């Protein structure tokens with residue numbers, strides 16, 4: 269099992285290559301376990317499960333923009349769920365046959381970090397559900413709208 273996983277990950281042509289030791293220093297123990305070891309956080313424990321603020325979700329390891337709040341939906345599974353990535357090329361999909369299941373792993377293309385899995389029980393029309401660990405994400409709220417909604421605008 270360990271070897272199979274190591275082999276699958278060594279095939280990644282990630283843009284950011286750094287040693288396991290560096291990742292271990294930069295990430296929290298939980299982020300390291302998920303992003304670099306492919307673990308899954310316990311359902312309903314992540315900070316973004318029920319979040320519906322407007323903004324974008326970036327990779328917690330490298331900052332690459334991965335998912336937008338407009339694609340987020342409440343799947344009831346206990347993990348943040350998205351119907352599609354913000355930019356298709358930002359993620360890489362890879363078959364994952366660990367744990368005796370046929371799943372598709374979702375990986376950050378820039379750093380090779382494990383984000384979660386994609387399942388086929390999402391909303392129409394595509395039917396995809398990107399089931400992503402909260403701790404693999406860093407939320408960035410959308411900037412305030414330009415123009416008249418901005419409070420305290422000078423010159424009026």
Ligand SMILES: [Zn+2]
Nearest residue numbers: 327330376379
């Ligand atoms: Zn990344």
